[in-house]
Amino acid sequence: MNKAFVKEGDGSDEDDEVPAGVRLPPGTRNYMTRRGYEALRSELDLLVRTERPKMVETVAWAASNGDRSENGDYIYGKKRLREIDRRIRFLIKRIESAEVVDPADQRGIEQVFFGATVTIADVEDGDEQTWQIVGVDEADASAGRISWISPLARALLKAREGDAVRFVSPAGPREVEVVEVRYV
Template identity: 80%
Template sequence: MNKAFVKENDGDDEEDLSPSLRLPPGSKNYMTRRGYEALRAELDLLVRIERPKLVETVAWAAGNGDRSENGDYIYGKKRLREIDRRIRFLIKRIENADVVDPERQQGLEQVFFGATVSFCDLDTDEAQTWQIVGVDEADASHGRISWISPLARALLKAKEGDVVRFVSPAGPRELEVLEVRYV
């Protein structure tokens, strides 16, 4: 059968995600305004700039004759499928987004979504600060962890001075919450 008539991936795009990016079944896709705007900007870039430019290249390559040995055509079509898949993923994530403004949270003395939490690991006396954000905006190198991570789940609803126990990949840990703020 000709490849043009075969759909490569009928599966849900969510299945191909790493476990850290999958949302728990039935949960909302919480994200901060910054995370929402970043997804919108990426979608806009793909739809308005990258995809049209690539379509032009593929059309030019298709006009050059034999497509079976035409690298520009073959790799262009592959990249076009990747872009289209990412666009579908971004549209789903944006449609299902529940944007939470951390500064408008109720109960500012407790840890909730959007909180920036400073704590001390009681085993190592190491102090750390993390902001609890959406799955799509988590970035450990910038101090942002997903609200579904084990650490964030353990910290939820804690207050300053509370000692939180949880099991990390390195084993059981005890943390003392030093500060909770919403920025």
């Protein structure tokens, strides 16, 4: 068969294939903080203004060298271009559906809502941890930010200082006490 009629790729060209960690539950809004929104916008800007034009230039140069079937620069460039385009489509969808929430504007600050920074203590051993509840695209456990759809964040929502909440963690059922709630 002529190569003009064969789809080039590795078979994983699904646009809607999103890792489970950043998949939003059906019918929910894409809440995020201003910082998370700006991070997505800057990544999109970098891809559109810098990365994609460089890759297009590389692919054009590689294509001008002749035989494309064994041209590593051309093959890699086309693959990388597809990855960039897929990421651009993903970012555009996320930004369009974003609902930016400023934690400083929250009312009822004695309760845990989106954007809250919550200090919790494990009921069994008293270990304290501090987490900020953020959007799925800006969650980073190593930086103390968890997604609002995570089991811990869902258990904490609407809790107040002094409340004990139970949730199922990957290590099994846990109970924690809310020590402090603040909005930065």
